Amino acid sequence: MSLRRLDIAHFRNLDAVRLQPCAGINLIIGDNGAGKTSILEAISVLSTGRSFRATRTPAIINFEQEAYTLFAEVFNALAEHQQIVPVGISRNRQSEQQIRVAGQQARSASQLAELLPVQVINSDSFQLLEGSPKVRRQFVDWGVFHVEHQFFNIWQSSQKALKQRNKLLKYGKMHGSEQLDIWDEALSRYADQVDRLRADYIAMLVPEFESTLAELAFSGEVSLSYYRGWDKHTACLDVLRQNREKDWALGFTQSGPHRADLRIRVNKLPAVDVLSRGQQKLVVCALLLAQGRLMQKLTGKQSIYLVDDLPAELDSEHRNYLCQVLETMQCQVFITSVEADALTDCWSASTPMTMFHVKHGQLDHTPGSDTSR
Ligand SMILES: Nc1ncnc2c1ncn2[C@@H]1O[C@H](COP(=O)(O)OP(=O)(O)O)[C@@H](O)[C@H]1O
Ligand SMILES: [Mg+2]
Structure with a gap:
């Protein structure tokens, strides 16, 4: 997947910007x-309906x-017909949203996500190590979503069952445990399926992660292990039944797939407590790159990588390794930097590269500004 054209209107300080990115490396250069x-x-909003800066809509308009x-034209190399798919999203101050995919109104942002897998490498990526399990669960689920077609519906059903169970625990004591039996069964049925898909996915991700980490010249061992959200020796249904009294008292479900985590450890300790900031950055890059590689292997689909302020994040040696991995993946990449110099020499001559200069929310079209090869 890659963007052939991108039109941005009234988004932050970008009033009317049109980019024609290349299929390879797109450098976006400009002052603070x-x-x-x-x-x-804007690209990430097109992909997920949400901003990675986690702000409210009025801040973005x-x-x-x-x-x-x-608006974008997405090139879908896997499609037999209609390889160019137009997609668009708009949102007003009342947060009313319109999404169009291939000329049709889309039901939800998941249709965009399916067509346009995007990975973001920025200073928030550290959250994968230092954030709550929710961040890692979302990371795992992104991967499963893109390689297992059935996952989204099953996951949605498990969320619905969990919501109903929690509602009953909080407000429905008078209905007694019969009602709870129903939701225990529903939740545990979907939980088992979600768990199996996540576990299978992580088993495939681990070797991909390890080889990518080695390519980024990380020395040492980092282990990934999956916690499914409840005791590994007990069936989910039994755990829900065992926890019932406590769940009634607390008013919510303590254990289940909503508590799953991907544990990232060094010497049996959380990686975040042991590794230097630079090492942490390599680990999160390896995780995000490994996901793209695995998706490509299993489905042929390529992720688009958005890398914000690369020189600020890695020293030049590791930056070069990262660029090499991105290059071998042959996917579309957007990289921002204040200075062009740090980024122009990282690529081999055969990789397509385009450079955009941004100034006060506009592309600088003065001769020699936009260079392509
Ligand atoms: N809703 C908005 N409307 C207009 N300008 C905005 C809005 N939100 C942010 N800005 C401004 O947009 C500019 C671009 O920000 P940003 O893309 O983060 O810059 P860069 O990454 O190039 O340093 C900033 O000067 C910011 O103050
Ligand atoms: Mg910036």
Whole structure:
């Protein structure tokens, strides 16, 4: 998957910007506050319906406008017909959203996500190590979603069952345990399926992660292990029954697939407590790259990588290794930087590369500004 064209309107300080990215490396260069991160943010909104800066919609819409609009032509190399798919999303100050995929109104943002897998490498990526299990669960589920077609519906059903069970625990004591039996069974049925898909996925991800980490010249061992959210020797249904009294008292479900985690450890300790900041960065890059590689292997689908402010994050040696891995993946990459120099020499001459200069929310079209090869 890659973007052939991207139109951004009324999004942060980008009033009307049109990019024609290449299928390889796209460098976005500009001063602080020029609008570089906003371009990456626009791509991620197109992919997920949400911003990676986790802000409310009014913060994203240009201060002087009522709505933002994003439009792109997505090149789908896997499609037999209609390889170019137009997609668009707009949202107004009331948070009303319109999504269109291939000329049709889309039901939900998951349709965008399926078509346009995007991975973001930025300073928030550290959350994979230092954040709550939720961040790692979302990471795992992103991967499973893209390689297992059935996952989304099963996961949604497990969420619904959990919600109903929690509602009953909180407000429904008068209904007694008969009602709870129903939701125990529903939740545990979907929990087992979610668990199996996650476990299978992580088993495939681990070797991919280890080889990618080695390619990034990380020395040492980092272990990934999966915690499914309840005791590994006991069936989910039994755990729910055993926990019933406590769950009634607390008013929510303590154990289940909503508590799953991907434990990332060094010498049996959480990696975040042991590794240097630079080492942590390599580990999170390896995780995000490994996911893209695995998806490519299993489905042929390629992820788009958005890398925000690369030079600030890694020293030049490791930056080169990262660039080499991205290059071998032959996917579309958008990288921002204040200086072009640090990034132009990292690529072999055969890799397509385009450079965009951003200035005060506009692309600088002065001769020699946008260079392609
Ligand atoms: N809703 C908005 N409307 C207009 N400008 C905004 C809005 N939100 C942020 N900005 C401004 O957009 C500019 C671009 O920010 P950003 O993309 O983060 O810059 P860069 O990554 O190039 O340093 C900043 O100057 C910021 O103040
Ligand atoms: Mg920025």
